[in-house]
Amino acid sequence: MIWECCSECPQGRHRLRGNVLVAGSSNSGDILRELASEVGFEVDEEGASVIDHLNYDVNDLGKHTLIVADSANLIDSPVITGPRNVPPLLYQGTGIVADKENPLVLQILTAESSAYSYVPDEPIKEYPHAVGKNTLLIAALQARNNARVVFSGSLYFFSDEAFTSPVQKALGGKKYDISGNQQVATSLSQWVFKEHGVLRVKSVSHSKVGEKAPPQAYTIMDNAV
Incomplete structure (x- = not known):
């Protein structure tokens, strides 16, 4: 991954060259x-986790963050995530918010409407960073x-655990012997590193x-094939 400055970039922004997969956690720091x-996402503050009191796993330790x-x-x-008919996914980490008006942003995986992102051990004194379907678990651009x-x-x-x-x-609900994490993670990595979903031109003729x-140059009204 390379960041470069250019005259077209807004002040304080950089242009990304290359492909990158970033995974954080509830303990992600300022650098992350x-x-x-830089790519249009907002990650919740350090210590915050996605919490869902209705959709947590049986192995959760009591904070409803698994x-x-x-x-x-x-x-x-x-092309990006593989087929959707995979088992449910396990997630433990922080919440992400992205600009829905940005046509370059892809909402890969959203939380349930009952989820929100906040510090688990603190009482809620202000509106959470992300709530319901606005809580992104995985985003792409x-x-x-x-x-x-x-x-x-x-x-x-x-x-590996997930x-x-x-x-x-x-x-309550059906028990699945294994999560769908590996299938989705594999498809995501293949897409982001351009093993999938790339159009390649093998030959061009005109x-x-x-x-x-082909002529050295075309002029107005020339018909080309």
Whole structure:
């Protein structure tokens, strides 16, 4: 990943060159939040976690921060995330907010409407950073120069533990022998590093109508094929 300054960049902003996958956590520091802001995302303050009192896993330790995200909350794009008919996903980390008006931002995975992002051990004294469906768990961006970024608020999402753990909501529901994390993580990494979802031009040919070789230049009213 390379950041470069250019005359076209807004003041204090940089242009991204290359592709990057970033995974944070509830303990993410200022550097990671600054990196997120460079690509249009806002990560909640240090110590904050996504909390869901209705959709947490049976293995949660009591703070309701090991949440179960239904695969229906994935973006409907098999090229990016693979098929959506995967088991539920395990997520433990902080919340992300992105500008919905930004056409370059992709909401990869959203939380349930009952979720919010806040510091678990503190009483809620102000409106949370992210609430309900506005809480992004994983976001992505494809820049105008085609550089790709995937930003996850959960390093746990990509862990071996999450890949191999069973999933079941604590308040009832079907038990799954294994989460869908590994399938989604694999598809995401293949997309962000351009193993999937890339159009490549193998050959280009053009000429004037009735000719075989391309001319040195075209003029107005020339018909090209």
